[in-house]
Amino acid sequence: MKLKFTTFLLSTISFSFGQTTEKIIIPNGVVYNYASHKINEKVKKLIAESISQKDYYSILDKSLIIGPTLWNRFQNIESLKGIPGNVVFHIDDMKVDGKMSQDLDDSKKIWNEVKKEISGDYKIRKANEDELKYYWSTISFDIEEPLFILETEHHNYILNFLKTNMKLLWIDEFPIKKSYYNPIDNGTYKTDGSFKIYQSGNEVYMTDKGNKETKLEKVILLSSDIDLKNNSSVEDLSLIVDKTNKIFEELFKNSDKSGKIIVQFELGKNKNEIQFAVRDDLDLEIMKTFEERLYLEKYPNSKKDTIKFQLVYKVNSYNDIN
CATH class of the missing domain: 3.30.500 (Murine Class I Major Histocompatibility Complex, H2-DB; Chain A, domain 1)
Known part of the structure; x- marks a missing residue:
């Protein structure tokens, strides 16, 4: 019995360590708050399902902010031109334009355009230092997980979710220049x-x-x-x-x-x-x-x-x- 109990205890400890939240390098001056491993994994699954399944929008709500780099590319797409809700971001001494969707149908249009650009393999991962520094420069609040990078061949999308309902709050693109x-x-x-x-x-x-x-x-x-x-x-x-x-x-x-x-x-x-x-x-x-x-x-x-x-x-x- 003692041997069986020890084996069970070791298995439990191993399982607990496996559920530890993945830590990342946080740049100086950036405030970053982790979510639990369980919440992060649930959101990763929802992202993958929203990409693979047609007309599946469980990650979306009527409110969705589109950051300046992504909106700079998306603003001339015909299906998105009619979305109201202009946003001005103050980055250092610059003023740059973004967009805030306030309608679920508009949020769906934006997500559909993102999905069109995912033609091959992709990776859902946590942000690196450069991506965190960029995102931090565009926002006026502390960074709260779930925050993921949707990395494709040509674009690195920044996806920030609300922890309470696991809905996408903010989407942008890291301005990578390869x-x-x-x-x-x-x-x-x-x-x-x-x-x-x-x-x-x-x-x-x-x-x-x-x-x-x-x-x-x-x-x-x-x-x-x-x-x-x-x-x-x-x-x-x-x-x-x-x-x-x-x-x-x-x-x-x-x-x-x-x-x-x-x-x-x-x-x-x-x-x-x-x-x-x-x-x-x-x-x-x-x-x-x-x-x-x-x-x-x-x-x-x-x-x-x-x-x-x-x-x-x-x-x-x-x-x-x-």
């Missing part, structure tokens, strides 16, 4: 993750028109985080940006013409290369001097492997919207 066309070498760069863009020292997931001005617009990293970490440092990259900014501001601050400049740095162990691309009506005489000044500067080399990044400047221009 390819980038480089106008300098006419190549298309691809990544399994997403190309990272920085403005004013902060990673950004979307940009608006901004102000018409002359300044560094953004930094685009064309090498992976691991390659950058192994071959350079924050101090070295900051030094390059600061030197380039100083020369740019000195030369272009009083220019009357407008346009964009891309400065591409390719740092090697023994040799660095700098390439340029320009757009619109830039003052080419000033541009020539800008290039000459940058070629004369001494920049840090990489530790071993080549790394590549771009500085995008605007001259009397607005931001490129992405």
Whole structure:
């Protein structure tokens, strides 16, 4: 009897551990509240059923918020144009549009458009750090599970449910950018993750028109985080940006013409290369001097492997919207 009791006890303990809520990495500053394993598994099942079964809308209610990235793609779909309930999201200094459905039939229309885009295999998983940082930037409340990412070949949908009734409260899309066309070498760069863009020292997931001005617009990293970490440092990259900014501001601050400049740095162990691309009506005489000044500067080399990044400047221009 004692042996049987011990076996039963071990089985019970093993089962209990198996039901532990899956923990994830929460970015600094993000408030994230877990739901029970039982609730999360029930919602995952409901999502799968809503995808596989026709006219099955158990996850929907009349109220459904569509976040800014997904609505940016969906707003021109004919069947969705008539949905009332415009929403404006305040993300940092930007104002971006979204939508709030207040009718079950409208919620069904939105979900049907999502289902049309799921043509192959998909995965229902918890959010990673980047996805949490993006979602946190769009909302004005604490993140509460059930929260899942519906990952397909081309899109990562963010699905946030109400714990009380397991209805979909919020749907959006993580603004993943897996390819980038480089106008300098006419190549298309691809990544399994997403190309990272920085403005004013902060990673950004979307940009608006901004102000018409002359300044560094953004930094685009064309090498992976691991390659950058192994071959350079924050101090070295900051030094390059600061030197380039100083020369740019000195030369272009009083220019009357407008346009964009891309400065591409390719740092090697023994040799660095700098390439340029320009757009619109830039003052080419000033541009020539800008290039000459940058070629004369001494920049840090990489530790071993080549790394590549771009500085995008605007001259009397607005931001490129992405």
